[in-house]
Amino acid sequence: MTGETMKTRDKILLTSLELFNERGERNITTNHIAAHLAISPGNLYYHFRNKSDIIYEIFQEYEKLVDYYLDIPEDRAINLEDLTFYLESVFDGLWSYRFFHRDLEYLLDSDPRLRQDYRGFTNRCLAAIDRIFGKLADGGIIAPQLDELRSAMSLNVWLVITNWMAFLKTAHAADESASLTLTELKQGIYQVLTLELPYLTPEYRERVMALREKYRPSFPDTSESSGCRESAAREVG
Amino acid sequence: MTGETMKTRDKILLTSLELFNERGERNITTNHIAAHLAISPGNLYYHFRNKSDIIYEIFQEYEKLVDYYLDIPEDRAINLEDLTFYLESVFDGLWSYRFFHRDLEYLLDSDPRLRQDYRGFTNRCLAAIDRIFGKLADGGIIAPQLDELRSAMSLNVWLVITNWMAFLKTAHAADESASLTLTELKQGIYQVLTLELPYLTPEYRERVMALREKYRPSFPDTSESSGCRESAAREVG
DNA sequence: GACTGCCTAGAGTATATACTCTAATAATAC
DNA sequence: GTATTATTAGAGTATATACTCTAGGCAGTC
Numbered sequence: 001m002t003g004e005t006m007k008t009r010d011k012i013l014l015t016s017l018e019l020f021n022e023r024g025e026r027n028i029t030t031n032h033i034a035a036h037l038a039i040s041p042g043n044l045y046y047h048f049r050n051k052s053d054i055i056y057e058i059f060q061e062y063e064k065l066v067d068y069y070l071d072i073p074e075d076r077a078i079n080l081e082d083l084t085f086y087l088e089s090v091f092d093g094l095w096s097y098r099f100f101h102r103d104l105e106y107l108l109d110s111d112p113r114l115r116q117d118y119r120g121f122t123n124r125c126l127a128a129i130d131r132i133f134g135k136l137a138d139g140g141i142i143a144p145q146l147d148e149l150r151s152a153m154s155l156n157v158w159l160v161i162t163n164w165m166a167f168l169k170t171a172h173a174a175d176e177s178a179s180l181t182l183t184e185l186k187q188g189i190y191q192v193l194t195l196e197l198p199y200l201t202p203e204y205r206e207r208v209m210a211l212r213e214k215y216r217p218s219f220p221d222t223s224e225s226s227g228c229r230e231s232a233a234r235e236v237g
Numbered sequence: 238m239t240g241e242t243m244k245t246r247d248k249i250l251l252t253s254l255e256l257f258n259e260r261g262e263r264n265i266t267t268n269h270i271a272a273h274l275a276i277s278p279g280n281l282y283y284h285f286r287n288k289s290d291i292i293y294e295i296f297q298e299y300e301k302l303v304d305y306y307l308d309i310p311e312d313r314a315i316n317l318e319d320l321t322f323y324l325e326s327v328f329d330g331l332w333s334y335r336f337f338h339r340d341l342e343y344l345l346d347s348d349p350r351l352r353q354d355y356r357g358f359t360n361r362c363l364a365a366i367d368r369i370f371g372k373l374a375d376g377g378i379i380a381p382q383l384d385e386l387r388s389a390m391s392l393n394v395w396l397v398i399t400n401w402m403a404f405l406k407t408a409h410a411a412d413e414s415a416s417l418t419l420t421e422l423k424q425g426i427y428q429v430l431t432l433e434l435p436y437l438t439p440e441y442r443e444r445v446m447a448l449r450e451k452y453r454p455s456f457p458d459t460s461e462s463s464g465c466r467e468s469a470a471r472e473v474g
Numbered sequence: 475g476a477c478t479g480c481c482t483a484g485a486g487t488a489t490a491t492a493c494t495c496t497a498a499t500a501a502t503a504c
Numbered sequence: 505g506t507a508t509t510a511t512t513a514g515a516g517t518a519t520a521t522a523c524t525c526t527a528g529g530c531a532g533t534c
Contacts, residue, residue, distance in 0.1 A: 008511080008512085024342065024343060024346070026263065026343055027343075029490080029491055029492075030491080030492060030493075031490085031491070031492080031493095039512075039513085040512065040513045040514055040515095041492085041493075041494090041513090041514080042493090042494080042495080042496095042512070042513060042514065042515090043511075043512050043513070043514095044493095045492090045493060045494075046510090046511065046512070047511090049493095050492075050493075051491095051492070051493095102342050102343075103340075103343075104403065104407055105261065105339050105403060105406055105407065106261060106263055106264075106339075106340075108406075108407055109261070112411050115407075115410075115411050116410075116411070118407060119407070119408060119409075119410065122404075122407065122408060149431070149434070152427065152428060152431040153431060155404075155428060156393070156397055156428055156431060156432060158404075159396060159397045159400045159401065159404060159428065160393055160396045160397065160400075162400060162403075162404075163396045163397075163399060163400035163403075164396065166341065166342060166399075166400075167359075167392075167395075167396060167399075169342055169345075170341055170342065170345055170352075170355060170356070170359065171356060171359060172356075173352075173353075173356065174349050174352050174353070190389065191389060191392060191393055191396065194386070194389040194390060194393060195393060195432070197386070198435035198436065199435065245481080245482085266520080266521055266522075267521080267522060267523075268520085268521070268522080268523095276482075276483085277482060277483045277484055277485095278483090278484080278522085278523075278524090279482070279483060279484065279485090279523090279524080279525080279526095280481075280482050280483070280484095281523095282522090282523060282524075283480090283481065283482070284481090286523095287522075287523075288521095288522070288523095475534105476533100476534095477532105477533085477534085478531100478532090478533085479530105479531090479532090480529105480530085480531085480532105481528105481529085481530080481531100482527105482528085482529075482530100483526105483527090483528085483529095484525100484526095484527100485524105485525090485526095486523105486524080486525080486526105487522105487523085487524075487525100488521105488522095488523090488524100489520100489521085489522090489523105490519100490520085490521080490522100491518100491519085491520080491521095492517105492518095492519090492520100493516105493517085493518090493519105494515105494516080494517075494518100495514100495515090495516080495517100496513100496514095496515095496516105497512100497513090497514095498511105498512080498513080498514105499510105499511080499512070499513090500509100500510080500511070500512085501508100501509080501510070501511085502507100502508080502509075502510090503506100503507085503508075503509090504505100504506085504507080504508095
């Protein structure tokens with residue numbers, strides 16, 4: 001990925017993202033990034049004024065990606081395949097830029113541009129979720145609801161999505177804390193679909209239940225005894 | 238609060254909590270804490286081996302508080318007053334120790350004891366939420382559900398509760414980011430009750446709707462235009 | 475008054491972190 | 505080829521951070 005043909009600037013962005021995702025932004029210094037790329041700190045600072053600028057550009061990629069996937073068609077209702085696509089895409093994005101939500105508050109505190117943009121990003125995501133609910137109702141998949149309830153539901157979906165990874169990481173035992181996989185992350189879809197279950201129309205109920213089943217966690221999430229968890233969800237990558 | 242009669246050790250814990258809550262653990266050094274108390278760093282380190290130990294003890298207080306409030310009675314069903322009490326208490330706890338969830342992942346990565354304990358804490362909270370759902374069903378407030386759905390619902394409640402504050406802080410504009418209030422935080426109860434709405438029995442539906450209404454945010458959360466938000470939710474403290 | 479145990483001050487340190495500066499090299503334009 | 509610009513190396517720096525070390529005060533006790 002960080003091959004020879006790539007421009008240094010892009011290599012910096014890519015490597016930063018990798019390292020941030022793996023070890024957390026707080027644990028990765030600009031010197032680490034430079035060392036990992038075998039370039040000098042001076043070189044890094046030739047391309048970026050500071051660490052915040054690197055993070056800001058990575059965020060813009062993230063934003064662009066999610067905006068691209070959450071472009072809800074205006075002219076037609078959406079079906080279950082669309083819904084699956086939206087959910088998969090959002091969790092893919094979350095995975096690719098997973099460092100971001102981990103230190104979100106600190107990052108927003110240190111960069112006003114980021115705070116401003118992230119706020120807009122959140123509002124666009126919430127609006128998209130809201131539209132998805134609307135379109136699902138248009139398609140007869142869920143029963144239509146009052147605007148106010150739909151807004152609150154959308155916000156809950158957003159809260160579940162953005163907190164699911166943190167939950168996974170904190171629920172892991174120490175020795176597996178680094179071994180989070182995309183598959184596990186996508187079990188968040190199970191949680192999101194749980195939110196929608198009571199609103200499903202009878203015609204679609206079974207189909208959504210079946211879809212949800214595909215994402216069911218392989219270990220007992222909410223069990224009080226944690227003994228079973230050790231044997232589950234081994235890392236694949 | 239940090240009066241003359243208090244022991245230095247306790248003053249350190251109290252001041253640390255205050256500073257962490259106000260400015261984030263990442264931004265507060267042991268030197269800051271000592272300076273704020275007008276004691277020497279040496280003194281601080283006489284009482285605590287390191288920063289992690291301070292945080293760990295604060296967490297134990299937090300844990301104890303929440304465990305105390307989430308002691309669900311085994312012998313009887315619970316009513317709406319109980320439910321309100323649980324929700325209020327949990328959000329009170331979240332408020333008092335609000336620094337904790339902000340840097341959770343980093344904190345767990347730096348202290349294995351904390352990771353271990355927090356994992357147990359999460360499981361106890363999830364179990365308590367699960368029991369509350371059970372007792373609400375016993376009391377005829379919500380319809381009983383299959384274990385598996387109830388578990389997933391409990392987890393969603395937990396995700397909403399623990400992510401609500403982060404959402405508020407990131408949704409705020411820069412100039413109000415410090416002005417989060419307990420009142421705003423408790424609007425999370427509105428979101429939690431939203432999760433329960435579809436499961437309410439007809440007899441209790443109106444009453445819970447009324448309860449939920451009390452916590453309704455005074456600004457349009459999910460609106461795309463953010464223009465209205467500036468005028469709302471001024472700080473009181 | 476000296477001994478003891480608890481507490482405190484404050485200077486000091488090793489390491490890290492974000493970032494700078496200068497000089498040199500590679501690429502490109504003319 | 506030479507002038508110009510873009511890129512890079514690498515040593516260096518100011519500041520911060522978590523933490524240490526030594527010396528001493530103060531309260532109680534015999």
